[in-house]
Amino acid sequence: MNQLLSVGVDGVIYSAWLFIAALGLTLIYGVMKIVNVTHGSFYAIGAYAAASITAAWLARGYPPMLSYAVLVLAAMLVAAPFAILIERAILRPLYARDEVVILLVTYALFLILEDVVKLVWGVNPYFIAEPYALLGSFQVAGMAYPTYNLILVAVALFFGLGLAWLLHSTRAGKLLLAVIHDPEVSRAMGINVGRYYLATFALGSLLAALAGAFTAPTVSVVPGLGVEVIVLSFAVVVIGGLGSLPGAAVGAVMVGLVRSLSVHYMPQVELFVIYFVMAAVLAVRPRGLFSLAEPRRI
C-alpha cells in the first residue's frame, strides 16, 4: 500500500513537471501550427537565467523566501526579448512557407541558441539548491518529499487552469480560438492575427522558460539541458494530440504514472515505457488522444 502511495506521489510530481515543460510547445503548435524546437532553448535560457540571478540574489544575503519570485522574474525578463525578437524578425516572414521549413528554421535557431547560452553563461554548471530545500519536507508513506514538489504541482494546475480560463472565458481568448480555427477568416473579420501570433509565441516561450526556472533548483544547470526536455515534451503532446491543452495534461499524467509504476515495479523497462505508451496511443489514435477535428477546406 505504501509503495502504491509512493507510485502515485512520484507520478503526480513527474506529471506536473512534464506538463509545465510541454505546455508552451502545445500552445504554440495549437495556434501557429509550428513545431517549435526552440522550446528546448527557452527552457535552458529560463534555467540559466533563474539559476544565475537567484544565486546572485542569495549570495548578497537578500531574503531567501523571495528567491521564488526572483526565479520567475529572472526567467521571464531574460527569455522575453529572445521570444519577441525571434517571432518578429525570423518567424514572421516565414509564415507563408511550409510547416517543415519553419520546423527546420526553429531547429537551426535551437542550435544557435545552444551556443548563445554557452557564450553568455559558459560551460560550468550553475546550482541553486536553496529554493528546493527551503520549504522543508512533507511525509507520504514514510518518505520525505521536499515541499517544493507541491509548488510544482500547484504551478502546473495554475498554468493549466489559467490557460483554459484565458482561452474560453476572456474576449482575447475567444478571438484566439477564432484565429486557431481559421486565421484567414479571422483576418477578414478584423482580428490582428499577427499580434495574436506574437503574443502566443511569447507566451509559449515564457512557459518554457518558466519550466526551466522551476527545474533549476533540482538539477545542475549545464549546457545541453534543453535537449532532453524537447524529446519528453514531444512525447507528451503527441500522446495528447498536438495543440490540445487537455491532451497535454492527460499525456503528462499518463507518462508520469506509467514511468513511476515502472521505476517502482519493473525498473528494467523504464527506459522504454514512455515510448511504448506513445506508440500504443498512436497505433489506436494516430493524431493523439485529444486531436481536434480539422475543418475541411475547399
Add this chain to the structure above:
Amino acid sequence: MRFMNRLAVALTAALAATAATGAMAQNVKIGIVAFISGPAAAPFGVPAKNAADFVIDELNAGKGPAPYNKKGFGGAALETVVVDEAGSTTTQVTEFRNLVQRHNVDLVIGYISSGNCLAIAPVAEELKKFTNFFDCGTPRIFEDAAYKYVFRTSPTATMDSVGAALYVKDAKPNIKSIAGLNQNYAWGQDSWGDFELAMKVLVPGIEVKTSQMPKLFAGQYNAEISALLGAKADVIHSSFWNGDLEALILQGGPRGLMKSSLTVLTTGETAMHKLGSQIPDGTVLGARGPFGPYAPDNRFNQWFSKGFEARFKSPPNYASYQMAQAILGVKLAWEKAQDAAGGKRPTNEQVGSALENMTFEGPGGTVRMAIGKGHQAIMETAYGTTKLVNGKLTLVDVKRYPAEKVNPPEGVKSADWIKSGFKQGN
C-alpha cells in the same frame, strides 16, 4: 653579377623558409578528444582539456619535472587538434577519421564515454593510429578484443566497483542488502555488474533490493529516489557522473537518501568542489583512482595540482589527472621509442611497443600497463567518507587498496576474476 647575387639571396631565403617548414613538420600533432559541450563538459571535458593545455604548454617549455623535463616529445614541440566529444557515436567515429585522415595527427588522446571508446577502438586499429583512451571505464575494451594501436593509461570501472565493494564491506561488516542507481549504458551497466558481483562474493547471500537504470541525462530522479528509500538497502551504489550525479545529490540530499543508506558514489569526487556542503556527511566518494584528494604527495602531483590551480583558479579533478597522466605516459613511451630508434622520430608501432607493459610515475602515483596484453593500466585506488568541517567538505576514513587487490590479473576477465574470489595468479 648583381642578378646572381639576388638569385643567391632569394635561394637562401627560400631554403631557410623550407627548413623552417621542415621544422614545423617535426612537431608532434596530437588529437585531443573530450566533451567541450553538453552535460559532460563542465565536470569532465573542460577540466580534462584544461589539463591537456597545461601539461602540453609545460612540456613545450621544458618545465615538466624529470623525467618529463625534455621539451615536447623527445625535443619535438607539441601541437593539438581539439575535437568535441559531444554528439552521437557515429559522429565520433567520423571525427576520429577526420583527425587521422584530414588533420594527419600523429596520435590521439581522448574519450570519456565508454560507448565512444568501444566504437573508436576498432577504427583506430583499422587506421593503424596510436590511440590512448584517457578516461572511459568499461573493461570490455581489452577483455573482448586485442589491439595493437589502442591503449588506456587509466584504470577500468572494475577497479572502481571492487574498491567500492571492499570499502563498504569494511565500513558495514554486517551488510545484508544493496541497491543500485546507475545510468543505462555501458558504463553504468558494467559498474553495477561488477559491484553486485563483488558484493555477492564478499557477502554470500546478500540481497539485491533494487537496481535502477534510468536513461543517461534523465535529470529527474524523484521516483528512483523513492524506490531506493522504500527498498531500505544497507548500501546504495551509484556510478552516476556529470550533471546526473549533481542532480542526484541535489534531489537525494533533502530527502535523506544518503542518510538512510550508506551511499557510495564512485565518481563523486567531481562534485566535491562544486557542491561542497550539499553532499551530506557520511557519503562515500570515489575518484576513479588515486586522484584529486586521494592523489599522493609526490613531486609530479605538486607540479601538476599547483600549476593547474594557479592557471585555472580551481583544483584539478580526476578527469584532469587522467588526462595529465595519459599525456605523460605517451611522452615517456615516445622518448623511449625515439632512443631505441637512434634518435629518429618513432613510428606509431614503435611508440606502441614502448608503452606496452611500461610502468611510469605520474601525479596519481604509479601507473602499470599490466593487463590487456600490456595495453591497460592498473593503479591503486582509494575511497573516503565525507565530513563537513568548519563549512568545508573533507574526506575521512580514507582507505587505499593496492592495484592487485582491485584489478584482475593479466588474461582474466573482470567478471571471472571477481567470481573466482579475486584470485591473483594460479
